[in-house]
Amino acid sequence: MSEKTQDTRRRILEATRDALLSGEGAGVRMADIARRAGVSRQALYLHFANRAELLVATTRFVDEEQDVDARLAASRSAASGRERLARFIEAWGGYIPEIHPMARPLLAVYETDDAAREAWDDRMRAVREGCAAAVAALETDGDLAPELSAKDATDLLWGLLSVRNWEQWRFGARWSQKKYLAMVQRLAERALVGE
Amino acid sequence: MSEKTQDTRRRILEATRDALLSGEGAGVRMADIARRAGVSRQALYLHFANRAELLVATTRFVDEEQDVDARLAASRSAASGRERLARFIEAWGGYIPEIHPMARPLLAVYETDDAAREAWDDRMRAVREGCAAAVAALETDGDLAPELSAKDATDLLWGLLSVRNWEQWRFGARWSQKKYLAMVQRLAERALVGE
DNA sequence: GCGCAGATTGACGCTGTGTCAAGCGATTCC
DNA sequence: GGAATCGCTTGACACAGCGTCAATCTGCGC
Numbered sequence: 001m002s003e004k005t006q007d008t009r010r011r012i013l014e015a016t017r018d019a020l021l022s023g024e025g026a027g028v029r030m031a032d033i034a035r036r037a038g039v040s041r042q043a044l045y046l047h048f049a050n051r052a053e054l055l056v057a058t059t060r061f062v063d064e065e066q067d068v069d070a071r072l073a074a075s076r077s078a079a080s081g082r083e084r085l086a087r088f089i090e091a092w093g094g095y096i097p098e099i100h101p102m103a104r105p106l107l108a109v110y111e112t113d114d115a116a117r118e119a120w121d122d123r124m125r126a127v128r129e130g131c132a133a134a135v136a137a138l139e140t141d142g143d144l145a146p147e148l149s150a151k152d153a154t155d156l157l158w159g160l161l162s163v164r165n166w167e168q169w170r171f172g173a174r175w176s177q178k179k180y181l182a183m184v185q186r187l188a189e190r191a192l193v194g195e
Numbered sequence: 196m197s198e199k200t201q202d203t204r205r206r207i208l209e210a211t212r213d214a215l216l217s218g219e220g221a222g223v224r225m226a227d228i229a230r231r232a233g234v235s236r237q238a239l240y241l242h243f244a245n246r247a248e249l250l251v252a253t254t255r256f257v258d259e260e261q262d263v264d265a266r267l268a269a270s271r272s273a274a275s276g277r278e279r280l281a282r283f284i285e286a287w288g289g290y291i292p293e294i295h296p297m298a299r300p301l302l303a304v305y306e307t308d309d310a311a312r313e314a315w316d317d318r319m320r321a322v323r324e325g326c327a328a329a330v331a332a333l334e335t336d337g338d339l340a341p342e343l344s345a346k347d348a349t350d351l352l353w354g355l356l357s358v359r360n361w362e363q364w365r366f367g368a369r370w371s372q373k374k375y376l377a378m379v380q381r382l383a384e385r386a387l388v389g390e
Numbered sequence: 391g392c393g394c395a396g397a398t399t400g401a402c403g404c405t406g407t408g409t410c411a412a413g414c415g416a417t418t419c420c
Numbered sequence: 421g422g423a424a425t426c427g428c429t430t431g432a433c434a435c436a437g438c439g440t441c442a443a444t445c446t447g448c449g450c
Contacts, residue, residue: 005396027307029437040398045439104306111303112222124367147381155368156378162367164359172319172357173350183351186342190385199427224406235429240408 009047012037016058020101028105030054052115059102059123071095072130081138082193088134089161089188092127093181096166103163124158131157138192145194153192160188204242207232211253215296223300225249247304251314254297258318266290267325276333277388283329284356284383287322288376291361298358319353326352333387340389348387355383 015037019028030051034041048054063069071094075087096103109116132154138144144153159165161184169175175183210232214223225246229236243249258264267290270282304311327349333339339348354360356379364370370378 008396030439031437042399042440043397046396049439051438108303108306111299152378155364155370156382159360159363159368162359162363164357164363165354168354168357168359169350173354175350183347187351187382187386191382203427225408226406237409237430238428241428244408246407 005047008037008039008043012039012044012047012054013058013061015039016054017062017102020058020105050115052109052113052119055102055106055109055116056119059099059106059119062099062102063123066095066098068095068099075130075134078137081134081141081143082189084137085134085157085188085192086185088130089185090181092130092161093166093184094177096163097170097177100163100166107163124162127161128154128158131161135192143193145192148192156191157188160184160191200242203232203234203238207234207239207242207249208253208256210234211249212257212297215253215300245310247301247308247310247314250297250301250304251310254294254301254314254318257294257297261290261293263290263294270325270329273332276329276336276338277384279332280329280352280383280387281380283325284380285376287325287356288361288379289372291358292365292372295358295361302358319357322356323349323353326356330387338388340387343387351386352383355379355386 012033016028016033019033019036030044031041033054034044037043044054048057071091072088075084075091078084078087103120106116106120110120111117132150135144135150135153135157138153139150144150148156166180169180169183170177207228211223211228214228214231225239226236228249229239232238239249243252266286267283270279270286273279273282298315301311301315305315306312327345330339330345330348330352333348334345339345343351361375364375364378365372
C-alpha cells in the first residue's frame, strides 16, 4: 500500500464519518460518500469490498480517533468493585452518543447484512468483556448479589448498557444524557449489588 | 367491500402472518406473500398501499387474534401495586415472543418508513400506558421508590420491557423465556419498589 | 520511454418495490 | 339476455441502490 493509497483510504473514511454525522442518518449512499470524499464511486470499491465493510472500517477508525480503549481502561484503576462498575458505566455510557451516528446505519442493516452483523457483534463482545470485568471486580469484593451468577450479572449489565436501550431512554423517553447516566447507574447498582 | 374482498384481504393477512412465522424473518417479500396467499402480487396492492401498511395491518390482525388487550387487562385485577406490576410484566413479557416475528420486519424498516414508525410507536404507546398504570398502582400503595417520579418510573419500566431488550437478553445473552421473565421481574422490582 | 498501480468513466446486471394498462370471469341490474 | 361493474390477473415497466466490469487515463519509479 502506497502513501497515496493510504491517503485516499483515509479520505474515504473521513468522508463516511462526516456523512454519517451530518444527520442524513441511515440513508447515506455510496455515491454520497464518494462525492464527499472527492473520489469516484468505484474508488470506494477499490478500498472496501462493500458498504458494510466500509461502515465497519469507519467505526474502527472513529474508535481509534476517540481512543475508546483508553476510555474503557480508565475504569480498571478503580479501587473497589462498585466504583469500577460506576466508572465503566460512565465511560461506556458517555461514549455511546459519540459513536451512535455510526452505529445507527450499521444497526439498520444488521438483520440483512452478514458483514454488518459480524462487525457489530464483534464490538459488542468487547463491551461485554468490560461488563464481565466489572462484575468480576464486584464479585471479588463480595458485593455481587448472591442470587446472581457472574454470567447472568454480566448479561444483565450488558443488556442495560445496550445501544438500543440508550436510544429508547434518550429519545423514546426523552431523557437527557445526564439523566440517562444517573438512571442507569442507579439501576445497575440495584440490579447487581447485594444488599 | 364485498364478502369476497374481505375474504381475499383476510387470506393475504394470514399469508403474511404465516410467512413471517415460518422463519424467513425480515426477508419476506411481497411476491412470497402473494404466492402463499394464492393471489397475484398486484392483488396485494389492491388491498394495502405498500409493504409497510401490510405489515402494520398484519400486526393488528394478530393482536386481535391473540386478544392482546384482554391479556394486558388481566393485570388490572391484581390486589396490590406490586402484584399488578408482576402481572403486567408477565402478560407483556409473555406476549412479546408471539408478536416478535411480526415486529421484526416492522422494526427493520422503522428508520426509513414513516408508516411503520407511526404504527410501531402507536403500539408502544399502548404498552407505556400499561407501565404507567402499574406504576400508579405502586404509588397508591406507597411502594414506589421515593427518589423516582411517576414519569421516570414509567419510562424506566417501559425501557426494561422493550422488544429490543427482549431480543438482547433472549438471543444476545441466550436466556430462556422463563429466565428472561424471572430476571426482568427481579429487575423491575428492584428498580421501582422502595425499600 | 516502459510498465505498473491507482483512479476514472460509463455501462450494465441484479433485486425488490411500486405503477400502469389491458383483459377476463362472475355478479348484478334493468 | 345484454351491459355495466367489481375483483382480480397478466405482463410490462420505472426506479433506486448496490455491486461489477472493461476500457482508459495519469503519474511515478526506474
